Amino acid sequence: MPLRLDSQSADFADRFRSFLSVKREASQDVEQTVRGIIEAVISRGDEALKEFTAKFDRIDVAKIGLRVSAAEIDAAEKACDKDALAALKLARDRIEAYHLRQKPKAEERFTDALGVELGAKWTAIEAVGLYVPGGTAAYPSSVLMNAVPAKVAGCPRLVMVVPSPDGKLAPLVLAAAKLAGVDEVYRVGGAQAVAALAYGTETIAPVAKIVGPGNAYVAAAKRLVFGKVGIDMIAGPSEVLILADKTGNPDWIAADLLAQAEHDTSAQSILITDSPELATDVEKAVESQLKTLPRADVASASWRDFGAIILVPKLADAVPLVDRLAPEHLEIAAVDAEALTAKIRNAGAIFIGAHTPEAIGDYVAGSNHVLPTARSARFSSGLNVLDFMKRTSLLKCGPEQLRALGPAAIALGEAEGLGAHARSVAIRLNL
Amino acid sequence: MPLRLDSQSADFADRFRSFLSVKREASQDVEQTVRGIIEAVISRGDEALKEFTAKFDRIDVAKIGLRVSAAEIDAAEKACDKDALAALKLARDRIEAYHLRQKPKAEERFTDALGVELGAKWTAIEAVGLYVPGGTAAYPSSVLMNAVPAKVAGCPRLVMVVPSPDGKLAPLVLAAAKLAGVDEVYRVGGAQAVAALAYGTETIAPVAKIVGPGNAYVAAAKRLVFGKVGIDMIAGPSEVLILADKTGNPDWIAADLLAQAEHDTSAQSILITDSPELATDVEKAVESQLKTLPRADVASASWRDFGAIILVPKLADAVPLVDRLAPEHLEIAAVDAEALTAKIRNAGAIFIGAHTPEAIGDYVAGSNHVLPTARSARFSSGLNVLDFMKRTSLLKCGPEQLRALGPAAIALGEAEGLGAHARSVAIRLNL
Incomplete structure (x- = not known):
């Protein structure tokens, strides 16, 4: 009841x-195990991925290759149910249309009354990793929801990792990756996949941010690599x-x-x-x-x-x-x-x-289904295009603007006991 | 050299x-200590804050009060150097003007070709905590940089915590808090202040997000309360x-x-x-x-x-x-x-x-000086108004729109083995 x-x-x-x-959610304390896995991937790269994948997924990636080939993805697409594939395409197009509206102007700049130029530019994150769970929780719709906004943002390199227990990969998941424009797919999962994305191995070049849901091991690994790379929320x-x-x-x-x-x-x-x-x-x-x-x-x-x-x-x-x-x-x-x-x-x-x-x-x-759980909507938002971009602020003064603003900057530098801050302004004004 | x-x-x-x-940065492993402090604040509230503050800051908050009174803040403002205060006001006005341009429209909605209404609304985070370090690292400029964007976002409750070692509080820091519109100021710092903001005590009501820089204890506390509340980056x-x-x-x-x-x-x-x-x-x-x-x-x-x-x-x-x-x-x-x-x-x-x-x-x-360090500009942005807001996506279908999109949703629900998802659409279409 x-x-x-x-x-x-x-x-x-x-x-x-x-x-x-x-x-x-029962919080499982897997941090020590995950730390060991991450350290192994940092120090032994592909060799560690091979061992963990043999152990957890019972496959030999040295034999079949860590990377899922384009031919394999094409074959998977052909094996999909036609109705499901058509529905996936409709979803992809609508997700793209919705998220295109979230894309900010590449640069915004304005000049204030003093002549100071201010603003910001938005750029896409250069490389993003997408974690996709294996087995029954491998949802093609989630692949689209994570990958399409990254591509709308303009991320040039989008890398998907997905475990293939006993060699099995869901055809619709691979079809969704292709539809969404994922650039590289690797058959590796768990904390070892997160470590490979964060630190890189011989085969997998590192990324700057990792998104996507996963089990307790994946979540713990994301928390541990946070700082080295960006992560999305822990779902x-x-x-x-x-x-x-x-x-x-x-x-x-x-x-x-x-x-x-x-x-x-x-x-x-x-x-x-x-x-x-x-x-x-x-x-x-x-x-x-x-x-x-x-x-x-x-x-x-x-x-x-x-x-x-x-x-x-x-x-x-x-x-x-x-x-x-x-x-x-x-x-x-x-x-x-x-x-x-x-x-x-x-x-x-x-x-x-x-x-x-x-x-x-x-x-x-078309709206995103990756949304804040566990009361975190009090302070966070669903996945969106800005999660795959970042903002660089821009500032440009000429001699006159520096003369106008300089004295206040000097006063604050001195009030904060930061003499070199004050001097860096004063030296330009011959003060 | x-x-x-x-x-x-x-x-x-x-x-x-x-x-x-x-x-x-030498990474100090203070996690165990910090866990203990957080647990003490959760279980004993104000009493724990009183003990930690007596121990670390050598003051008795039971006597002088945890909250810094309006009279105390006014007196601090009067004690400030006039030039520094004027510079702080100039800074405040320019920070406000710059950040006002970052504020998104409260609601964006559009209707697509099928008649589906889609969009999002932006709302301010209801309560935000701002950590301000004490002693020599107490920078009034940082108070403005964190507080003004929160107020521009529209956060109704902005709470500042600042340690006062031996009872000392920097007058310019209090003046900056007043200028920025901070609603409550408490004389408490360290992991205990972060715990109080996240979990609340008898005197300090909890907040939904905590921002601001701090030492290794503060950074560890922010990491540990993340999830319960939102946090900004670890600087x-x-x-x-x-x-x-x-x-x-x-x-x-x-x-x-x-x-x-x-x-x-x-x-x-x-x-x-x-x-x-x-x-x-x-x-x-x-x-x-x-x-x-x-x-x-x-x-x-x-x-x-x-x-x-x-x-x-x-x-x-x-x-x-x-x-x-x-x-x-x-x-x-x-x-x-x-x-x-x-x-x-x-x-x-x-x-x-x-x-x-x-x-x-x-x-x-006027631009923000809270910016991503340690190579994190690869995946994150400086502090801005959106850090104090969140986006709720909106979706509205009528019977016709549901009829148009329903079959694709049913196909994907079935493909993913989620029968109740498919049924929730089918039941409305008498399918």
């Missing part, structure tokens, strides 16, 4: 606070929060709660409503739909352990609760969906109206 | 590679790279190299030039200026241990070296400064032309 809370009950504040602090289990009034369709809402719950037993699905009838109907619909769901075992565990239904007097009362939960995905199925959208501060993505199930955004809308 | 390299010499590639990998020792041709003024260049070197014995100053005469003249000018520099001990150690002069045949040959070094600050004093600026991919900030010493940007130009 999912948790049921009523914001009118006397102990709600306490119960909501403890609900907020529930840890959904936690996925979440949806549905805000619905009495106009909500219980079957549709139940389907959306279960679409989240089927990801992972640690996933979380929450309904907040002002309608006790809807709450009851949704709960029944969930039970009923679970009976015919292929991944019912996963979804029912997630719904039982982390699901919740919260009753509020009016939906507007839910806004502060939503902001505290800061859900990765927020669906709003209510007559005043737009007004509620405008009031929300913290959410990774908002799906407005009953005809916008999250799954549309997961796959084909 | 600084390192001298010539890009024409046979061993240059190797020597440049080892120069790139020089570690300038390393500061660097400047000066690119100059024979038109460069050796005295000015020497002054700028020393302005960097005086920060810290781990700071780094590099000159790359195509003029062997300039190289020699700059080296002499550095020696000469060191004789009268107040912080000569620090600057000479930095120049001796980490300084470098690199000769190239033409300045254009320096571009790939600059991109590999990815300096925090790049000054270009050369006739073709603009053409070189256009070619550089990796730098935190570029100071164009001989009349733009870095110190102008450090204090009063």
